[in-house]
Amino acid sequence: xxxxxxxxxxxxxxxxxxxxxxxxxxxxxxxxxxxxxxxxxxxxxxxxxxxxxxxxxxxxxxxxxx
Numbered sequence: 001x002x003x004x005x006x007x008x009x010x011x012x013x014x015x016x017x018x019x020x021x022x023x024x025x026x027x028x029x030x031x032x033x034x035x036x037x038x039x040x041x042x043x044x045x046x047x048x049x050x051x052x053x054x055x056x057x058x059x060x061x062x063x064x065x066x
Contacts, residue, residue, distance in 0.1 A: 042054045
């Protein structure tokens with residue numbers, strides 16, 4: 001074994017894995033929060049243009065809305 005070979009556990013310590021998992025969970029939570037804000041904004045929009053566009057998409061995709 002030469003001096004330049006490094007085991008995978010030394011290259012990626014457990015703290016890096018935990019940090020990576022935490023970062024992934026944070027990104028997923030931020031994406032879900034953004035999606036809910038957009039959904040809420042479209043569903044309860046005062047603008048008939050935005051609301052009707054979302055409503056028409058529900059009809060085109062054959063999803064019940066009434």
